[in-house]
Amino acid sequence: MSIRQVSLQEVKQLARQAYYPLWSAAQSLGRDVKIYCHWTAGRHYQIFSDYHISITGDGSVYVSTDNFSDLKSATFRRNSGSISIALCCALDAVGRNNLGPYPPTEQQHNALAQVVCVLADALNLTIDINRVMTHAEAADNKDGLSPHEPYGPDSTCERWDLWVAREGDPAWSGGDFIRGNANYYRGQGLLKEY
Numbered sequence: 001m002s003i004r005q006v007s008l009q010e011v012k013q014l015a016r017q018a019y020y021p022l023w024s025a026a027q028s029l030g031r032d033v034k035i036y037c038h039w040t041a042g043r044h045y046q047i048f049s050d051y052h053i054s055i056t057g058d059g060s061v062y063v064s065t066d067n068f069s070d071l072k073s074a075t076f077r078r079n080s081g082s083i084s085i086a087l088c089c090a091l092d093a094v095g096r097n098n099l100g101p102y103p104p105t106e107q108q109h110n111a112l113a114q115v116v117c118v119l120a121d122a123l124n125l126t127i128d129i130n131r132v133m134t135h136a137e138a139a140d141n142k143d144g145l146s147p148h149e150p151y152g153p154d155s156t157c158e159r160w161d162l163w164v165a166r167e168g169d170p171a172w173s174g175g176d177f178i179r180g181n182a183n184y185y186r187g188q189g190l191l192k193e194y
Helices: 008-017 019-028 106-122 135-139 174-188
Strands: 004-006 034-039 053-055 061-063 082-087 132-134
Touching: 004 008, 008 019, 008 061, 008 106, 019 082, 034 106, 034 135, 053 106, 082 106, 106 174, 132 135, 132 174, 135 174
Parallel strands: 034 082, 034 132, 053 082
Antiparallel strands: 004 061, 053 061
């Protein structure tokens, strides 16, 4: 399948279609379905097929598959029973005080919160760190699982996607920012029609 732009309604439909395979794969690992949030380390309109969902700089949402239970090699040793979302951004980012010439945009943050909310609703997930994580959090096993040795900001720092959402934010604030925004949409019922 080629990469294509989708609406939030289509995201919800794809998640519902993948509901049973995702839950079966996750439960075989003794956990709930996971949503992992990444950045591509690329430009704002540079989309990679390594992720189920990509969000460009203007907040447009794209999918690389029509089956969200397809395995994508986005999150080391955590891909079964999960959906990966990537913000197209962070080329040449070098630390939490320098997210490079393509930092996450406000449109991307807003779209990510909406996509997480729609996915969580479709998959009956609580929006918390045990089910919705940044790659930085997953890399350092911040959910208490240990499918691999840590490789995030607290260890080797090989992956630190969304350790922060905005340049200069406090360390480890990215996940809380994403989950907080997604829970805002859920709490306000702003995406019920999706």
